[in-house]
Structures are given as C-alpha cells and as structure tokens.
Amino acid sequence: MKLMVVDDNKQVREGISLGIDWNEYGISKVRAYEDGAKARDDLVDYCPDIVIADIRMPNLDGLELLEEVRKENQKCRYILLSAYSEFEYAQKALRLGADDYILKPVKPRELVELVMKNITSLLEMQKESELYYEVYEKSFIHSILNGDEIENIKKFQEFMEKCLGLRFDEKRAVVGKIKIEQKNLISQKRPITEEETDKIKAILKTNKYISLVDKNNTFIMICPGCSSEMKNHIVAMEIKREFEKINQIFPELIIVVGISKSIGLGKLAEGWKEAEEALEQKYCYKTKVFFSFKEIYPMMKQAIPENLKKSYMEKILEAVKIKKKEDTQCIFKAIYEECREKNYSPREIKKFIEQLYFYLVRHMGMNSSREFEEEVLHGNLYLTDTIDKFEEYLFDAQNVGKTKEREVYSATIRNICTYVEEHFMETITVDALAEKFERTPNYISAKFKRETGKSFTDYLMEIRIQKAMNMLLYTNIPINEVARQTGFGSYAYFSRIFKKYTGKSAGYIRDRRQN
Template identity: 25%
Template sequence: MWTLAIVDDDRQVLGGMSRLIPWEQLGIRPIGEAMDGEEGLRLIRAAKPDIVITDIYMPVMNGLEMIEQLRKQQFDGKIIILSGYSDFDYARKALRLQVDDYLPKPASPATIREVLQRVIAELSEKRAAENREQELQDRLMQYEPYLEREWVKSVLTGGTFSPPTGPYRMLDRLGWKGAQFMMLALEIKRQGRTEGISARDWHLFRFAVGNTVEELARQDGLRSYFLELHSHHMTLLLHKPLSWPAEAFRSEVLALAGRIIESVDRYLQVKLRIGAGLRKDDWTAIADSTEEAFQALAERREPDANHPCVYVYTDAGFRHPAARNVRPVRFFQEMADAVRTFDEPRALLALEDFASSDSGVAQLSPGELAALGTQLFAILSFTLYDSGHKLDDELPPADLSKELGLIENAQQWKAWVAEKVKRICRRFTPNENLKHKETVEFIIQYIHEHYAENIHLQDVADQVYISKNYLSTLFRQFTGETFGDYLTRVRMEKAKSMVLEKKLLIAEIAERVGYRNVPYFTTLFKKHTGRSPTEFYRA
C-alpha cells in the first residue's frame, strides 16, 4: 500500500482532498497533513510518504521552497503540485525541482484519480525495477562462490571466463594484488589403496587429499587456492607478497610439496606425484606456471633433491623445442568436461582448437604425440570412472601403447583422438540419455507440484543427487529452456487460469503461484501475456 501526505494552508482544501481521494480503490493510505512548508517538511522527514500533494503559496515556507529542501535531502517520492495560479516562473521552477504532476484548484474527482493513478503506476514500475535489481544482487551474492571458482579455474588453466563483477573485485577477495605465485600440479597415482575402489570411495579420497593439502598450506603460513581439475589431477596455487624474497618463497613451496606427499602417504595411504611450475610476478601469468607444473609432472625429469616425487620445471625438461608452444592443460580440462556429459560436438571442437596449425602440435615428434595421447586417455579414463564407467575394455593399456606407437604425425594423432572420442560418446550416450530423460521428467513433475513454493534449482538438484550446474545443463538440453524460465512459464500459466476465473484478488493469485511481491508478479505477467492481470481480466 502506498502512503500520501497533503500540505496546504487551506483547511477546506485539506478536507476536500481527503474526501475526494478514493483511498482504498487506489491502495493509498493517508499518513498526515500540514498547513505550511516548514510543518510539511517535518512531516515528510518523519513519515517518508510515497506521494506528496502540496500547495505552492503558503506562509512560513512556500511549497517550492519545501520541495527544494526535500530534493536536497534526497527525498525520492512523488510530488504533485496543487495550485489555483498559472504562473510561468513557478512552473519553470517546479520542472527544475522534478515535480511529477500538477493538480488545478479546484480538482475534479476524475482528475485526482487520473493523476494519482499515473504516479502510482510510475511508483509500481520503479519498485518492480528495484526488486529486480535486488534479486539480481542477491543471486550474484548467492552465486559468487561459484563465480569465483569458475574464474579461478579459468585463470589457472588459461580459459576465458570473465566474472560479471570484473577481475579486480576477485583479486581483492583472493588477496592476489601485489603477490607472487607458484603452481603445484598434483597427481593421484592409481595404485595401492586407490586401486580397484568404487567411484564413491574415489571421490572421498580426493576430498580427503584436498583437505590435507589445504591444511598443510595453512600450517606453513602460505596463502593458497586448491582446485580439483580433471579426474586424478589437482592444483594448488600458492602466493605471497612480492616483498617476500623470491628464493625463500620457492624453497617454502618445494618444502610444502614434499610434506604433502609424505603426509598424504602416511595418513591416507595414497601415493602422490607433484610438479612445480616457475614463480610468477603477476596473476595473468598463473596459467603459464600451471602448464609448467603439469609439464614437469608429465616429463618427470628433474626431481627435487630432497623429495624424489616432486618434479621441478626447467626448460631442459622438453624433449623437443616445439613442445614449449603446446599448452595442454586447458585442452585436457575442456575434453574432460565434454566427455563427462558425452558431449561429442564440444569435445571435437576442443580438439580442433587444440590441434590447429598455429598451436605447435604439428611440430611434435611421434614420441611426444604418443605421450600426449597417453595423458589424454588416462584423464578421460579417470573422468568416466567418476561416473561409474570403465574404459579398460574399450582400449586396454597394451593396445593403447600399440596404437599410439603407430602414429607418425599430428594429423594422425588428431584423427586417432577424434575416433576415440566418438566411440566413447556414442557407446555411453544411449543409456545416459534414458537416465537423464527420466531425471528431467522428475524435475518437470516436481515443478508442477511445487510451483507455489519458493523453490530453486539447488533444491531439485538435492532431490536427484546431481550437481546444480550439471542439472542445469541437462534440463536445458532436454527442454530448450532454463530451469528458471520453465518455472516462470508454469507459474504464469497457472496465474492466467486463476485470473480468468475472477474469484481471487491479484495479490492472492500472486501468492498462490509463488510470488510475495505483487508488482514483480505483475511485471512478469505482463511480460508473459502482453497485458497486466487487470487488463487480462477485462479482456
């Protein structure tokens, strides 16, 4: 309900206006009257009405002086001038003070209703816009941890994800401004305790490894960011202020890597290998350190003197000069993400980009291509194992080595990878499609049964034990709509039926289809049908 104050030095006008305004019909509540500008100023400051109707000519302080004071104090309510005079100078000053409308003295009931309806419509639109803005801010706050993680993953792997708030806010949140960085790449070896375990236990092992890694970094006083990448690979970004001695920072990182390997082995009976990239002086070079760390891990040519399972990157670690230009980390991540959902076109597009003529892949030796293929297939194997699928029967290790040994150039390697990706996606997709279709059908049924409640995608994801992001992708693939758009459409269709029944007030209908904010509901209804609920009712 809107609130209204009247300021006029004529008691008859005050009484007449109070009688002529259709308060209940317009959804307005009176909150006070004043008989001069100074008294009106005190009333408006205290009550903060949505609408003010004021005379111009009044004692002590006139209406325009009062309005000027209100605008200086950032009063943003609607102001309607009430006057029996026609004065160009006053009209011009009123426009400058952003007066919203004008009522002549005396004003007819029809004119009063028309002017008030107009300013109320503007207030409703303004409030709806504010509500939309607030909802957007709330969503951004809700999704900020996810957005931060996606941005960090992009920075670490050389991706292109940009946060809506821009990178500098993220840099402040993470403490990356004026810092130096060094990347560790961690690989869980599939042997001993981790061999032959279930997918569920494999997830638990990775979770336990992550907790141990982060705790050790905290104990050492190093600021860190731990991130799981594809399957059995993880990253640990470490940073300290640039004022910290570079060699001391490097020594601390390598010592921490050694303790991580020892502690994970001792407490979890899990074997790790770790690659260390070079130290960087700027956050934009973090992806280079990631590539170096994984290159050191893949080559395993320069173990740390004190820790034989920690491999340190050097330029000498490349067997062929062209390999310096090949940056596989981002490619491996994109392939793992695509194969996880059996998205063949996405996987082939990532392959096309990675093996393009200017990527350096064409210059690799047959041995380097074989090593790259072995890494990729291991990652895809681990990725599918997470989903309960095994690739050993698709291509046993002995056959894998044999096939890769026959590859002589980049074109053959690209064709080999494409053929494997197609076989994997087409082999598992039919059953997965059936399961995914049933999941989406459950979501649709859930929406139709719970549309009146304050439901979110996370609520449904919890019901089907799937991550919110993956579920969002599935839902859009099968329905062509986002979860939010589909929910809104269901609610609007239900609302249309209720409006046409002509049994309920608009506010009641809004509440019954899940909206507590009536102006926001009205905005959505008009966007969906092209008419407001009232117009739809009368049509």
C-alpha cells in the first residue's frame, strides 16, 4: 500500500507522514508534499492507494487535487483534512468523490482507524474487481470461441487497459491463435506444464500482447491493430520476430501462431476464425512458426480436384496390391508436393487422406484400425507425419501381410480361419468345428489359442465386428439388418458387443459416414 500526505503545514505534514509507523499497518511507502500542485505532478509516477490532503493549500487546493486524482485513479481512497470552519467544503468534497474526512487537530489514533477503514474498503473493492474481471475474462473467451461478437466495446477496452495495460485507440485489433506442441513427438502426448504456461504468458504480456489461455495448449492472443496497411504489416512482422525468439527460449516445444487481419473490436470472433484458418496451414509446414491470414487467404485453394484425388487413389491401390513399397512412397511424395505447391486447404487435405484410407480398406479387404484412425486421421499430426504413418500402416503385417501371417499357422488353424471368414454369418461353435475338422473341442481351443494368441470366440467376434464396421461405413443397410447378416442373434446383443470391441456405438459409426 502507498500513502500520499499533502499539507502546506509542515508540522501537520510531518506529524502524519513521520509520526506514525505506517509500515505496521500495511503501508510500505509514504510520500509527503507541501502543496497540491507538486502532489498532482507525482500522481502517475507514484500511483498512491490512499491520499490524505488538506482542503486549503496554495497553488492547488484539496478539492482541485481530488479532481486530478479521480482522473488518474478511480480506486484511490481520498481523505480530506478540514477545520470546523471548512465543513461545507468537506461536504462538497464528499459529493465530488472524496471517501472520508477528518477534522483538525488530527488525533493519530483516529486517523489510523480512518485509514484502516479505507484500506479494508480498498481491499474489498480490489477483490471484487479481480473477481469481476476474472468472470469477464472467461465470458470474453467463451464469446470468441463460440463466434459471439463483443457487445460492449467500451467495457472490453476498459478490461484490456486496466488488467493488461493495452490501449486500443483505433478500436482495431489483430487476433492470434497460439498452439504449443512438443518438438520431439509426432503428436501431442502431454499438456504443457503450469510453469511453461506462466512463462509464455509473461513473455507475451511483456511484449504488449494479451494471452488468455484456452484448453488444449492453446492461447488466444490479441494486440492493438491499425487502419493503416503499412502499420499492420509492421505489427505482423513484430509478432513473427517475437515468436521466433520465444521458440528459442523453449527448445523442447514448437510454438506456432496464426494471426488475423486488422479488424474492428466488434468483430473479434471473426478475427478468431481467420486466425484459426491461418494456423491450420501449419499442417503442411512442420517447422514454420508464423502464419498470416492476410498473406495466406489469396493463395489458398479450398478443394483438391476430384479427378486428381481419384487418380492418386487408384495409383496407390495398384502399388499396394503388388506390394511395391517404393512406388507407394513416390506417390505419397507426389501428393505431399502437390498439396504444398497448390496451397490446398488443410481441411480438404485431411478429408482426402481419410477418403483414401476408407477407399483402400474397401478395395483391399484390409482391417480398419480404430487406433490408426484416432492417431492419424483425427490426431494432431503434420502432413509429413501423417504420410509416414500411413505408409507404415499400409505395409504393416496385420494388413497387407495378412496372408503371409497365416502361413505360420498349422494347416488345421489356417483352414479354420478360412472357414470362419466364409461362414461368419452362421452359428459357429468350437464343438461344430471339432466335428467338421475331426478333432476334439479341447484340442481345437488349445491349438487355436496357442497359434493365434487369442481365443476362438474373440477371433470370431473380431471378424464379425470388422464385417459389420465395413457394412456400416460403405452400405445403407439398416443397423438391425447388419446385426443379422454378421451372425449376431439380436440387435441388442450386437449393440453391446460392438460397443465393447470398438468403443463406439453402431449408430455413431453410421452417422460419421453420413457426415
């Protein structure tokens, strides 16, 4: 707490400022002034929490000083010293915004009690203000993320200036989306630490950027914008340089920012969408740290031509069928270079990769992989990593090498596997298999488990679930009919087993295909 004492009477001034141990009452700094003019000149630099001032002073009296204090700091507590003859002035001062007054001659105990009362009010007001702005900040973030515009621009400016020290004189801003990822990992595996978050926030605030933290290692950045194109270009270049420096401070992280054009404060949600679109470009540029919507938008094509997608899918299918790994890699490289060169929308590239995946599953008879879909198709990967993972998946022994895997099984187990794939829709039991292949049920069960690593029941269920998955994705057959055609006795049983093995409901899979 900081106290300012203003009185032209030296005895009163020093008695208040030096005669009381203010540090004992939580006031760490005290400054004394002999007239109001000198106190006014020091208001901004000193920024007092409490002012004790005489009403009658040369150059600038207590009422005039009160007006100056209120211009600079509405929260500062103002206590007037007045004689009985100046009581009317004291009443006027209270109407003008003074918080209290005390009559001369001043008694130290009464003054301390009055000051402590005002300190309590000040702390309560600060606590209420902090809570208000904390709630406002959450509301503000929610509005931006949900596409709602800022209704009260004046309140927003007040929040920015009082809490973050940012002035938006032109009522324009540049909005940024900051994403933080680990440099050593293909996809995000852990949240950044609280220490890292605090350090990044401090760096951003030092550079006059707001940094409101959202979940998933994402920050919202807002800084003042300009109506001048040249000035905005300078702002963008400053942001770029700052984030290059920030990345040097955190060698284990990649900190990427996408920024909007300069927009009016009433369109911050629109700016957030532009920042998101700019940041999406990181999908194709693994090491780039800065993306500007203004620079990217004119170049960005929205969709890959259908004939080009079809050509790539057919070429990869042919290469995979004949197991030419080098040809497959060359085609994927061509896809990567095409996407980079033509600046296709990252969303459209991701859609194409997903379309390619399901095309190959359908035409190759490959088993789809929920783990692959979550990590690669829907995960937080760059295009280069997506392609690398896709190539690994295509040549994984469980997919392309399915036949080769079965070659290590005995003739009996290979014949059982073939029989199950051909008759999975029928009722199949170990007893029935034992009779068909002229073995005992115990022999079949033990041998199947030993060679495949799973029970016959689990194997059968996996085959049925895979067939059901393909039917849900690639046909319009009703779900209850899918259940019947894949060998499940009832829809309820099918739903329970499908959810157990896939983690998703059959309805969810069908809806995803339709969307």
